[in-house]
Amino acid sequence: MTGPRPVLVVTGLYDPTADVVIGELHARGVPIVRFDSGDFPASLSLEAELTSHGMQGRITTPSRTADLAGVRSLYYRRPTGFTFPHLDEQDARFALTQARYGLGGVLASLPDCCYVNHPHRIGDAEFKPSGLAVAARVGLEVPPTLITTSPDAVRAFIKRHGPVIYKPLSNPVYRIDGVSSVVKIAEVAASDIDDRVTGTAHLFQKLVAKTADVRVTVIGRRVFCVRIDSDLLDWRTNYSRLTYTPIQPPPDIESALHRYMDFFGLVFGAFDFCVDADGRWWFLECNPSGQWHWLEPETGLPMSAALADLLERKT
Template identity: 80%
Template sequence: MSDPRPVLVVTCLNDPTADVVITELHGRDVPVVRLDSGDFPASLSVAAEITEHGIQGRISTPSRTADLANIRSLYYRRPSGFAFPHLREPDARFATTQARYGLGGVLASLPGCRYVNHPHRIGDAEFKPSGLAAAVNVGFDVPPTLVTSSPAAARTFIKRYAPVIYKPVHNPVYLVDGVSSVVKVAEVAIDDIDDRVAGTAHLFQQMVAKTADVRVTVIGSTAFCVRIDSGLLDWRTDYSRLRYTPIEPPPGIESALHRYLDHFGLLFGAFDFALDADGRWWFLECNPSGQWYWMEPETGLPMCAALADLLERKP
């Protein structure tokens, strides 16, 4: 008999990656309930009771209802934020906080549920300095890195390790003249450093003399490694120039990948490495909610099936 428990997919309305995973699950007759936590409470409702057997109750969308005590897996992608535009600012701030800790706390506490990934663990892993420190501890090669708000420290680091690149510690999208923008990775020189560095935290890192990039998508026990050739400092700036080649990792890398994920309690991670002329893999970052599906048609790697296996909870 097939397992009647649904997979809960928590993501925004326009998420092509979630779409293909849901299609794969439907093809396996696995029930799916999709929701965006940002729809709460307008078109998403929850009634959860804390009992001696754990959380029990219901979560409902306009088309689906799920029993909170019988969720098979939760695929947490990129839901939109809570919004209460009809309320005054203090009231909206209060309502947003209650929604985050109320609905968010329920979704993070489902009994017997497999999380890919757990939202709290995603939050832990998104702190870039923590990720870099964990990468060192599990045995990855990490370029010399400085996190600072001191212009003097930044100049000293650049003088010692040039060429150096600047990266945002976190990369939220913001609007510039009404256009969605992000801060790009760029090379930085001593003369670029001024008192504005003192305004917040910044990340500086020695530039790797790379010949290519490597994206490793780890899904459960399987690591899918793809070499990306582009000639770009940051390959994300021009996808039209990218060429993809599936490759095998060198000795020690795959076990370190799983030690890294275990450190943060993750079942999925999108790792980025810089590959130098000696074949050395330099760890750059791991995104616990990273994109991956765009590489599957380019490489033929069965990543969607692997993720569906994880959510279906195949042995």
């Protein structure tokens, strides 16, 4: 391949965070090929052949072509899902699986490519019980947690550890009167628990008496910590009530973060902690595709440049 190697950016049409990173890379003269895997195959074509040197071929968008063997990095953000509205239900299901394992498998097999993050590693790290277990394994403090379908187990857990909160294990979007909504974190009492708990898996966790929250964004080996002050149980419910302060993480926290990242094979992670009155940091979760850019103008932390460095392969 001749010329600079491109960075592939895989995300939906509306992604302001990706836009910022793309702008940073453009300013450095790094070529970009951006596409949404949800556009496949209508406006995104694939040609890949397995050779002794790995996958060879190309991905073509309406405006650009990427040589699969020459991809510098792949920034996997938030692509939309595959859709085949012109097919009946069974044919669409077949076509969707072929697209997922075909295009998805090729994108996961690029030679000499830096993944931020590798889509398979994202999938592994998105399981909240796995993240909690690994956090405890690498030395982070995790609040007592119960995952169950048993109402009696929940009531006993509340009796031992109350106050307790309910947290969704994942948070798909609900549409209520056309407005996007999600299930919120909420404190629960034993009297709130009934047989509806048997309907699916639920996560309950001891409520930490916090003095602040901390969002930690890990980009490669760089760690950016921001203290978030508010009077909210879940600070994500009202950004207008938040104040931000860059801070340094305790040394034992930083080393544990890198062990966590290494376990899952991640190079980017957005971690949430809460801090109690004794200064103890309690791990809540890590989102391998989490948002981060809104913190940069609030704090001046050079996260866009750090992510561009990673994709450019300066670090």
